Structures are given as structure tokens and as C-alpha cells.
Amino acid sequence: MTKIPTLYYFNSRGRGEGTRLLLTLAGVKFNDVRYNSALTPEIRSKTTYGTLPFYEDDDIQLAQSLAIESYLAGKFGLAGESPIERAKILSVSQAAIDFVLPIFHSDTDEKKNRFKNDTLPRLLNSYERLLIDNRNTTNEGKYIVGNKLSWADVSVFYVVDFLLFKGFGELVNQYPALNFAKSSFESIPVINDYLQQRAQNNN
């Protein structure tokens, strides 16, 4: 890799944080370009669909957060070892979007209540159950799919971290397996460094 990879996103976690976490985990230095205002026509025209995140490195220019994450997970050995594992990992990562998107679209009290009392517990229960079902003496409950760290664990961390950031701590704290997986992930030294640095930005 000769050119430093670049991630273009807004100055927030949103759909860009999964990519930042994956690159950090892989120990890859990258340009973290963060926009603070609406996209200009010039930026839009540079991206495939006129939206962010958008990613580029020596080999590829790519839009769509899941596709970018899938590409990086494959490149850095975090995408699973078999078709079944790969599918399970994608399933967990795709569910992460279901967790997060309604936060932005819940613009009435009714929608906010439905998200908090129905959608969110249903999805948190699903992750909790997957972690418990996958727990064994080898992975000690650290991983949601298989016996090694994967993109799915990045997605689990992303969701829990984001929900805490958005003030759902009381609910999230009711899921011990999920909280254990989150703590394991954030104790990885490169991730710990990244989180400390991110705290200064507070986004």
C-alpha cells in the first residue's frame, strides 16, 4: 500500500465509525476526512452516490458503509473463515444498521417510544442471545461469531458504544454478555488508544 487510505465522512460516528474502527484494528494509518457542513456539489460528484461514507485506497474507490466495511474486513482477515461464518458476520453487521437508523428517524414521541420500548430491546436481546449461544471456553464470550475477532465484533462494539453515546445506558446495562464483549473489544490496545483520542473530539 503506497497511498494512505482516505475515509470521507462527517464529523460524527454515524455510518463512518465502523470503517474507522476496522482500519484502526488493522493498524492502518488513514486520512480521516471529516466534514462539518452539508455536502457541496463538488464533494457529491466525487462520490459514487453523492453520499458519505466514501473510501479510497490504492486499489479501490468505494461507497456504501457496509460494502466498505466488508472490503476491509476481507482484506484484514476479519470476515470469517467459511461461507457460513461470513454470512453470520454480515448478518450481525447488517443488524447494526437496524439498531442505529431509527435513532435518526424517530422524530415523534410515538416513534421514539416504539424505538426505546420495542425495537431496541428486541435487537439488544438478539445480540445478547447470539453472544451467549456462541460462548465457549475458547472464545470466553468475547466474540459473537466463531472463535476469533471479526468484523461482527466491531459492529457489536459500534452499536453499544453508539447507544451509550445517545443516552441509552440504562437499557444497554441490562445486557451482561453484550457489555462483556464491549469491554473486551475496547481493551484491545490500538482500540483503547483510538477511543482516548476520539474522546477529545467527543463526536
Ligand SMILES: N[C@@H](CCC(=O)N[C@@H](CS)C(=O)NCC(=O)O)C(=O)O
Ligand atoms: N446506505 C448508505 C447511506 C449513505 C447516506 O445516506 N449517508 C448520509 C450520511 S449518514 C449522507 O451522505 N447524507 C448527506 C446527504 O445526503 O446530503 C451507507 O450506509 O453508506
